[in-house]
Amino acid sequence: MLMSQKNIPSRRQFILKSGVLLGAGLMSAPLTSFSSERYKSWTVGEIMDTFISQVPNGPFEKTVDTIKIGSRDTVVTGVVTTMFTTMEIIQKAIALKANLIIPHEPTFFSGQDETDYLQDDPVFRAKYDLMEKHGITLWRNHDYVHRMVDDGVRVGVVGDLGWDEFYTPGNRILTIPKTNLRSLINHIKTKLGVPAMRYVGDLNQTCTKVLLLPGAVGGRLQITQIMEHRPDVLVCGESNEWETPEYVRAANEIGMKLSMIEIGHSASEEGGSEFVKNWLNENMPGLAVHHIPSRNSLQVF
Numbered sequence: 001m002l003m004s005q006k007n008i009p010s011r012r013q014f015i016l017k018s019g020v021l022l023g024a025g026l027m028s029a030p031l032t033s034f035s036s037e038r039y040k041s042w043t044v045g046e047i048m049d050t051f052i053s054q055v056p057n058g059p060f061e062k063t064v065d066t067i068k069i070g071s072r073d074t075v076v077t078g079v080v081t082t083m084f085t086t087m088e089i090i091q092k093a094i095a096l097k098a099n100l101i102i103p104h105e106p107t108f109f110s111g112q113d114e115t116d117y118l119q120d121d122p123v124f125r126a127k128y129d130l131m132e133k134h135g136i137t138l139w140r141n142h143d144y145v146h147r148m149v150d151d152g153v154r155v156g157v158v159g160d161l162g163w164d165e166f167y168t169p170g171n172r173i174l175t176i177p178k179t180n181l182r183s184l185i186n187h188i189k190t191k192l193g194v195p196a197m198r199y200v201g202d203l204n205q206t207c208t209k210v211l212l213l214p215g216a217v218g219g220r221l222q223i224t225q226i227m228e229h230r231p232d233v234l235v236c237g238e239s240n241e242w243e244t245p246e247y248v249r250a251a252n253e254i255g256m257k258l259s260m261i262e263i264g265h266s267a268s269e270e271g272g273s274e275f276v277k278n279w280l281n282e283n284m285p286g287l288a289v290h291h292i293p294s295r296n297s298l299q300v301f
């Protein structure tokens with residue numbers, strides 16, 4: 001008798017059953033072959049394609065999310081997600097035997113990671129050569145994680161800030177319980193592990209309507225979003241000093257209640273790298289994935 005399609009045990013059921021048998025000592029397969037049966041190994045290209053397949057309109061024709069070193073065909077031994085691929089992050093990846101690094105931001109100091117002018121520079125060479133020597137592949141994931149059905153970076157950052165209950169998917173405005181700017185800064189410092197932040201405004205100003213724009217979205221978008229939503233406070237990653245901070249200062253000078261907080265780029269989006277790690281854990285079971293925060297290059301003194 002033919003089995004109908006739905007009666008054929010799925011691979012997952014088979015694996016679960018095998019696991020039960022193995023656990024009961026009824027199967028003699030060595031653990032190593034069982035492990036490779038249980039978990040698929042992944043190439044860089046398969047990880048990229050799987051991630052991109054759940055991004056509306058992906059793959060994009062124009063994107064900064066390219067492989068900066070290494071190859072799609074590399075079989076992945078482990079993954080490190082982070083904001084910035086510093087020398088320290090590369091060394092940690094090597095120690096963890098992770099040969100795929102997925103940063104959110106550029107590795108070679110400009111948006112497009114152009115390296116033509118850096119070829120003889122010792123700083124560039126140190127980073128590049130260390131990765132090359134250890135067979136590391138680096139795939140930037142910036143555009144794709146931002147353009148998931150709900151921006152994966154914002155989802156991660158909202159979670160890190162402990163604001164899930166105040167968040168409506170897709171919305172940049174969060175209404176948080178009434179606080180003042182001083183307490184809000186302290187909350188963000190604690191939650192994101194940032195020692196100090198720059199701000200514009202009055203520390204005693206009441207804040208409840210928050211415009212959350214992680215990273216560096218640009219002065220024009222920050223200001224037009226302020227104009228559209230009239231929040232109490234803009235919470236952003238960074239801003240050119242001559243753009244939004246001057247707008248917020250001028251707003252205060254004419255008596256408006258408006259403030260802004262600059263978290264710093266790295267910490268403001270690090271939740272997005274944690275999001276990518278969690279996504280890989282869910283979709284690529286058995287793959288070793290580590291999230292390592294890269295912290296801010298700029299110190300405060």
Ligand SMILES: [Zn+2]
Binds near residue numbers: 104146153269
């Ligand atoms: Zn970003």
